[in-house]
Amino acid sequence: MNLPSPVNDVVAAAAVRHFFTVEDWVRRASEYGWVLSMIDPLVVIVEMRAANHDDGEYTIRLSCGYYPTHPPDAMFVNPATLQYNYGEDNRHVAKLEAPYCHTHLSYNFQPPYEFGPQLVCSSMTLGYYFSNHTPTEDQVWRPGYHDIGSTLYAIHRAMRSLHYKGRHV
């Protein structure tokens, strides 16, 4: 399987802007309690809560340089720095063990992956396609059909399920 390639920045930024205008997702974001902001035309920051855990608020950084042809990279980050450093920021990563969304603190990407070492392993995230995983035809990202909301929902779904196991340590 060929590795994804970045999209023209102008095209990617327009697709990101468009996502913020999709009423269906605006409504769902409100219902689900997602708080979205942008720190760059290609970087979306999302605050999201897990279910039934007092400590369950997380910050997710979506990097959209390959979007919309490919999904955004999704990474749990330190809310103070909006970065992730393996080791010191582990507790800012939700421990997700769903068959459709599994977090790895430090994945052995071969070849190296620009957004590694964290992997939110789901066919709705970019890292999945850089980590030798093979989705079925039904699971694969479909540009124009899936969008940033699809990525967020995959994580939200795991965070609100029994597959959420608290924080990494």
Add this chain to the structure above:
Amino acid sequence: MNESKEKAIEAKDAEPKDKKVHVTVLYTATAKDKKFNAALDSVFKGVVGEAYDKLGETPRNGDQLFCHEEPRHDMSGYFGMTLEEMLKKNICVREVHGKLELEFDVDSDIGGAAE
């Protein structure tokens, strides 16, 4: 009027006046939703089929159905039930202000792995 007749009238008054069920289905991967009405004696499996048609989606292996209300409840065991049976057993069909409502999610299959 005797007591049993009064009770029967009270019970009838307590029944939802609107016998159709207002169905809302959400396709979670795209945030698209559709609303339609179904008869109370409809079998849930048929309602699910109509929901896919309204959404313009095809049922796929790995799709999962959940009651929309959190904590979400897996609906896969109820395909053979009528909406009336689900109402009586308090499974996702509920009465809100004299109106019967069923709100459920379709989660499509997504790839992921622990390795």
